[in-house]
Amino acid sequence: MSGVTDLAELLATMEPALTEGSxxxxxxxxxxxxxxxxxxxxxxxxxxxxxxxxxxxxxxxxxxxxAPMRMLTLTVHSSLEAVGLTAAFATALTKAGISANVVAGYHHDHIFVPEIDAERALETLRDLSRTAREKGDA
Incomplete structure (x- = not known):
């Protein structure tokens, strides 16, 4: 199985991207x-x-x-065997009050959020990654 399994590395290196379209x-x-x-x-x-x-x-x-949704892709090659990534981003989105529907592809995780919440979800995930990077520097 390919891909990153270390949760700290996944969170620190994920770069969420908002896909065009609904x-x-x-x-x-x-x-x-x-x-x-x-x-x-x-x-x-x-x-x-x-x-x-x-x-x-x-x-x-x-x-x-x-209802229309937007797709965010975590542009880190996450392993299907990685433990905790879904829980980490679901928790962050939950705290922000954002509904999320997750589809795991072979290479990346894709998160579908209500269209109205897309930009806020993107920023929430960027904050999650930024926090993980800062913890790694400590």
Missing amino acids: FVYASVPAADLAAHLARGPIGLFREEEGITLILPADAAEGLAAS
């Missing part, structure tokens, strides 16, 4: 998945009730979907 979560029946792939989902997950798609908000026309 995204939504929508669910489609599994039997209809092929018809919806042209919408350009950036993620999907099979659940008992159907397939959850994460897709650009403007591609969700006609689907029941979540």
